[in-house]
Amino acid sequence: MSALPLPPPTGFDPAQLRWINRYAELGPAFGRRQGGLALPDARWVAVSEGAAAELGWAGDWWLHPQALAAHSAGPSWPGSTPMATVYSGHQFGSWAGQLGDGRALLLGEIDTPSGPREIQLKGSGLTPYSRMGDGRAVLRSSIREFLCSEAMAGLGIPTTRALAITASPLQVRREGPETTSVVTRTAPSFIRFGHFEHFCHHGQPAALRQLFDFVLEHHYPECRDAPHPAAALLESVSRRTAELMAQWQAVGFCHGVMNTDNMSILGLTIDYGPFGFLDGFDPGHICNHSDHQGRYAYARQPQVAYWNLHALAQALVPLVEGSDEEISEILGAALEPYRELFPHQMDALMGAKLGLQSRRDEDRALLDDLLGLMSATQVDYTLCWRQLADFSSADDGGTGPVRDLFLNRPAFDAWAARYRSRLQAEGSVDAERRARMNHVNPRYVLRNHLAELAIRRSQAGDDSEVQRLARVLERPFDEQPEHAAYAALPPDWAQTLEISCSS
Structure with a gap:
């Protein structure tokens, strides 16, 4: 596994996990018990220390000799009761009938310091609910899920977690041939509407x-x-x-x-x-x-x-x-x-996000007008909010770099005058406001082009960018000057990226 540290093993042993398996005990109406189909010649792509910590696992858990096989859908989870769960749903507003875990296996629940947590493998092979699919996940989609799960956790947004990705040279066909992967996901529950x-x-x-x-x-x-x-x-x-x-x-x-x-x-x-x-x-x-x-x-x-x-x-x-x-x-x-x-x-x-500590009737119009200005020329959403923190509330303090994001400078200046007046009315202290705003307006989000670059390198056999990007996204509100390039405006080619359900 490239670029990951190699501390001595802690003695983590999957045989010692305390499985609960409450969902599987509900009975056969709730899904089909089955094992997974192991990835051949699997390798580690990335692991999440944060997700592991939620389970009470040490950061070097993945060094256990059985860990790679277990997280590649191999039979190394003694005590678990793997099953594909059945569900139905409305897709794009229309009733789709029976669906279910077409490429995922719920291994069961393990006891953790924060309570029971379900562990699920995504990409583990055919299930009765795969419909016309092959039950596999491709590396491209697995990297995106891993990175975004952990990015959302860093942002403080409720989410399932991604513990690890493993990959294999085994190929399946999507729009073209792609290599396969397994994501290990965790959550208190994967039960859906x-x-x-x-x-x-x-x-x-x-x-x-x-x-x-x-x-x-x-x-x-x-x-x-x-x-x-x-x-x-x-x-x-x-x-x-x-x-x-x-x-x-x-x-x-x-x-x-x-x-x-x-x-x-x-x-x-x-x-x-x-x-x-x-x-x-x-x-x-x-x-x-x-x-x-x-x-x-x-x-x-x-x-x-x-x-x-x-x-x-x-x-x-x-x-x-x-x-x-x-x-x-x-x-x-x-x-x-x-x-x-x-x-x-x-x-x-x-x-x-505006840095306001009180609420007034005019705040809605102030917000809506800023969003309208942003929408008119598609100002970068993340950069705008982050740079607004450097706005000065002093009459002669200037607007900071945020003004340069707007093509219609006079319109922004008119809005800025209203914003400055609003800040002055509540006695805003710029340094304190800046700290508050930088705590809620992220500097780093998982932009599609960043994910795409990490995917391309991983597909070529270099997983270091996946690992590096994941570490940046763990601290989305920190400046991280050594990683400033990840917060820059996206390149022109990013506009041509298309993401579909097949991803």
């Missing part, structure tokens, strides 16, 4: 109730004693989803394929496929080349999430007692917190 939809829409009320009880017992125990537990669950999921959507929008993250089977019941960012962070600010930006109608464009993500919550509500109908009208009213009320919380969270996050 689509798991509930599956059992509801396929007429399995007993299994739906079993899944519901499982989720309440292990993830939402506070909902069990509510007058309507299913509505209480929906309300809790709605709140978590509202908070997640606000965080996505504030940092300029586009998921790309917000199908209901890609929505986490825990409010986590899950299933990194054709994602992208905004470069030039464009509310209509579509990061998924396969999204021909723009359903999942950046500005539409909050409304899509609300639509998906309605789909989850429909799946919970059999769990609520009452007449059709009463059930509709009960579940409808459980969705309302999303409509209230999302704009509240957005106001708070965007106010923090």
Whole structure:
């Protein structure tokens, strides 16, 4: 494994992991138990020390003699109960029927210092739910998922984690021949909206109730004693989803394929496929080349999430007692917190991005007008917010480098005068404001061209750029002057990159 340190092994032993396997014990209706198909001639690409720390593992865990085989879908997880789970879902707004883990295996749950954590291998071979696929993940998509999972964790946004990537010379065909890979993912749970939809829409009320009880017992125990537990669950999921959507929008993250089977019941960012962070600010930006109608464009993500919550509500109908009208009213009320919380969270996050410590009625117009100026000429989203921290609130202090990002300088100057007045009105101290803004406006995000460069080098056998970029993204708010090039404007060729669901 190139460029990774080689400390002495700590004696980590997969045979000593304490497996719980609660989901597998639910029964055969929930998936198919099976092993994976090992990658031949596997090599390490990268590991995440942060994800390992969440599991309570030492940083050199990957040096164990069985670790490489285990993380390449080999049979080195004694005590686990590997299974592919079944779920259904709505894809691009249409009912897609049965789906499921087509290229992933849930190994089970292990006991960790922070509670049970599921471990999943993605790219481990055919399952009963692979449909027309081969069950493999390609190196390209695995690197993107690894980097973005860990980047989101660094940004403080709820997410599944990526523990490791292994790669193999084994080839499969996508748009062309590509080499294969396995990503080891972890999360408190990988249960999706689509798991509930599956059992509801396929007429399995007993299994739906079993899944519901499982989720309440292990993830939402506070909902069990509510007058309507299913509505209480929906309300809790709605709140978590509202908070997640606000965080996505504030940092300029586009998921790309917000199908209901890609929505986490825990409010986590899950299933990194054709994602992208905004470069030039464009509310209509579509990061998924396969999204021909723009359903999942950046500005539409909050409304899509609300639509998906309605789909989850429909799946919970059999769990609520009452007449059709009463059930509709009960579940409808459980969705309302999303409509209230999302704009509240957005106001708070965007106010923090502006460096404001108080809220005034005119702040919304101040924000909207800045976004309008950014959109008019597609000003770089991440750079603009970061450079705004250097704005001076003094009458003769200047605007700092942020002004140079705007082609319409007079329009920006007019906005800057309003912003300066607003800062002065609350007695803003520039040094303190700068520190606050740099704590919420990242200097580094996973731009598509950065991921592409790391992918190209890894495909050529050099994994050092994947490892280096991952380390930069672990500290997205720090200056890291030695890595300043990662924060620069993207090159012109980055505009030609296209990311599709096949990624």
